[in-house]
Amino acid sequence: MCRVVDLRQAVLAKNDMAAQVLRAELTARGTTVVNLLSSPGSGKTALLERELLLARERGVAVAALTADLATENDATRLARSGVPVKQVLTDGLCHLEAGMLGRHLDGWLPEDTRLLFVENVGNLVCPASYDLGESLRVVMASVTEGEDKPLKYPTAFGLAQLVVVTKTDIARAVAFDEAAFRAHVEQVNPGVEVVLTSARAGEGLGLLLDRALAAGAGAETHTPVMAGRQSSHGHDHVHGNGHDHVHEDGHDHVHEDGHVHVHGDVHGHGHGDVHGHGHGDGHDHPHVRPAAQTR
Incomplete structure (x- = not known):
């Protein structure tokens, strides 16, 4: 026999159950979670800092949790925005999980938080499989990483509900082919929105915040085709x-x-x-x- x-x-199913519970708890208190994934050096922290500042200017109650294997450098940078920020050191773990996130939020996250941005550990492999109870999953890629990034990391890009291109202020200098990048994103995740941003030049500033607020208000988010056919x-x-x-x-x-x-x-x-x-x-x-x- x-x-x-x-x-x-089975392990992922356990995480998914924890994510469902966390999502329900946070939704009940009016908090929307945005899960940010990217490779190291994509400019994720720089853009997030600008978005947090903008949220504060607009009077949006926002907080950020950032995860790294070591150092509190990103939390120090994000704290300059004046919003609640927490650093999570994963002690070698290459991703966050729903249960871990829930434990770190307990007793820390302000009750009136409307948006929680979670800056996941910097890689496009491990974090892609783990639901954190988010309402919006965002994958970022800088213009310096190559137009074929979506094809190299199809799970990460294939499960994204929003794709953000960063560092567009240097796109011409690195000969970034926007059309090719968009075509590759469409190949792995048909219909997902792709937005262009530059934290330095201010291009696209506020788009991430707008999409997050819309998701929290109940607007329909993109449903990736790949979400229904994951397998191990x-x-x-x-x-x-x-x-x-x-x-x-x-x-x-x-x-x-x-x-x-x-x-x-x-x-x-x-x-x-x-x-x-x-x-x-x-x-x-x-x-x-x-x-x-x-x-």
């Missing part, structure tokens, strides 16, 4: 002898709070139940064969 269980899907390739075979053979494209370190770290190709073997090593840091690490190469 062989039972197929999708390990990674990980699986484990449970045989009649009670042995679990877990096969993944990458092995998962599953932590007590639901965090998953994916590394190389491995096979985990459990007997009856999946066994793990408990460490003093509260992390559970399943038995795995070390990967030959890390990614």
Whole structure:
């Protein structure tokens, strides 16, 4: 007898449940979450700082939470806007998760917050799969990153509800092909809006704020085609002898709070139940064969 269980899907399902609860709680108190994703160096923090300043000028109660592996540099920059800002250090985790976000908001987020901008960890791989309870998911890319960025990271761009191009003030200098970029975005996410911005020159300033406020007011947001066809390739075979053979494209370190770290190709073997090593840091690490190469 062989039972197929999708390990990674189960982990993401746990996160999705937490995201639904968080979304409902924040919506009930009138707070809209905007999840910002991008590569490092895209200009995400610079644009967000300008948008926070504009929100304050307009009298919009706004806050920002920014996540990084190390340093509080981004929080220091965003705090110059005068709005509530919190830095989250992920201690090596490459993305935020709904449960983690909820714990950091508890006791910190002002009750009257209308918009919460979440600056996710800077990469377009890990954060793409995790719903944070947001009402608007925004993916940013600078003109310096290449027109084929959407094709290289189809999950991130394919699940976006808004795509923001940054640093347009230097578009001509780097020979950015706007038409090609838009065509590639359309290829992975048909119908999604693409807006052009420059934090330095002020181009497109306020568009992100406007779209966030509209989402919070109940305006219809873009529904990505990819949202209905996400799948995971990980699986484990449970045989009649009670042995679990877990096969993944990458092995998962599953932590007590639901965090998953994916590394190389491995096979985990459990007997009856999946066994793990408990460490003093509260992390559970399943038995795995070390990967030959890390990614």
